[in-house]
Amino acid sequence: MTLIDTHCHLDFPVLFKKHECLIENSINIGIRAIIIPAILAKRWDALINFTKKYPDFLYFALGLHPYFIAEHSQQDLMLLSGYLKQIKPIAIGEIGLDYYDNNLDKSKQHHFFEQQINIANMHQLPVIIHARKAHHDVIAILKKNNFKYGGVIHAFNGSFEQANEYMKLDFRFGVGGMITHPHAKHIRELAVNLPLESIVLETDAPDMPMYNQVTSYNSPENLLLIAQKLAKMRGISLEELGKQTTLNVVSTFKINIKAS
Numbered sequence: 001m002t003l004i005d006t007h008c009h010l011d012f013p014v015l016f017k018k019h020e021c022l023i024e025n026s027i028n029i030g031i032r033a034i035i036i037p038a039i040l041a042k043r044w045d046a047l048i049n050f051t052k053k054y055p056d057f058l059y060f061a062l063g064l065h066p067y068f069i070a071e072h073s074q075q076d077l078m079l080l081s082g083y084l085k086q087i088k089p090i091a092i093g094e095i096g097l098d099y100y101d102n103n104l105d106k107s108k109q110h111h112f113f114e115q116q117i118n119i120a121n122m123h124q125l126p127v128i129i130h131a132r133k134a135h136h137d138v139i140a141i142l143k144k145n146n147f148k149y150g151g152v153i154h155a156f157n158g159s160f161e162q163a164n165e166y167m168k169l170d171f172r173f174g175v176g177g178m179i180t181h182p183h184a185k186h187i188r189e190l191a192v193n194l195p196l197e198s199i200v201l202e203t204d205a206p207d208m209p210m211y212n213q214v215t216s217y218n219s220p221e222n223l224l225l226i227a228q229k230l231a232k233m234r235g236i237s238l239e240e241l242g243k244q245t246t247l248n249v250v251s252t253f254k255i256n257i258k259a260s
């Protein structure tokens with residue numbers, strides 16, 4: 001069986017300090033790869049060096065996360081273009097728009113999101129998108145900039161109409177631990193009804209706690225529980241879910257992993 005965690009912040013201190021053990025456990029339960037999206041320019045070098053230690057298992061995306069918008073500068077965007085001349089991340093991310101927190105400067109977010117979409121277009125890279133209460137504007141910016149390389153909408157919680165818009169733009173949807181929460185009705189409905197070909201798995205560790213989680217942080221090993229839950233909800237085998245979601249990851253990020 002093959003499972004891929006398409007969104008895990010394994011470089012955050014709470015996970016990084018025990019990453020050797022987490023990676024070993026993850027491999028033992030069938031996790032074949034982990035994708036780590038970036039959040040801040042000052043952490044890119046550490047992230048790149050970390051993934052080098054686990055080739056063909058850890059993959060990185062590079063980008064400027066909207067939640068940390070106050071910390072990004074115009075120079076960071078130039079730096080991103082500079083990095084892309086030398087190294088090839090599997091995607092630009094984590095980028096997007098976050099309207100959930102009113103303290104985040106909206107127009108600065110628009111600027112950074114749009115610039116990074118243009119950079120992704122220029123380098124023919126997919127994107128990993130963080131969007132909270134902002135799908136309308138995210139879709140508008142993708143269309144306005146004629147973005148062609150698709151990607152993943154992380155922790156998607158929009159409408160089915162918005163899902164259709166994203167699918168037309170070659171996007172897939174990250175499904176994670178929220179489906180284990182009985183009250184998360186809409187997310188569970190999406191997870192059951194979106195086409196299997198449009199779904200990828202993610203933990204968002206150390207964030208997005210599982211239902212009844214014992215530890216104070218989420219961990220990549222929970223991907224197996226998420227996959228088991230989703231397979232059961234959709235009435236398919238864990239193997240079938242693992243195989244199709246792996247094919248989806250390979251198709252989105254062009255990484256060379258055999259689905260089994």
Ligand SMILES: [Zn+2]
Nearest residue numbers: 007037094204
């Ligand atoms: Zn994230």
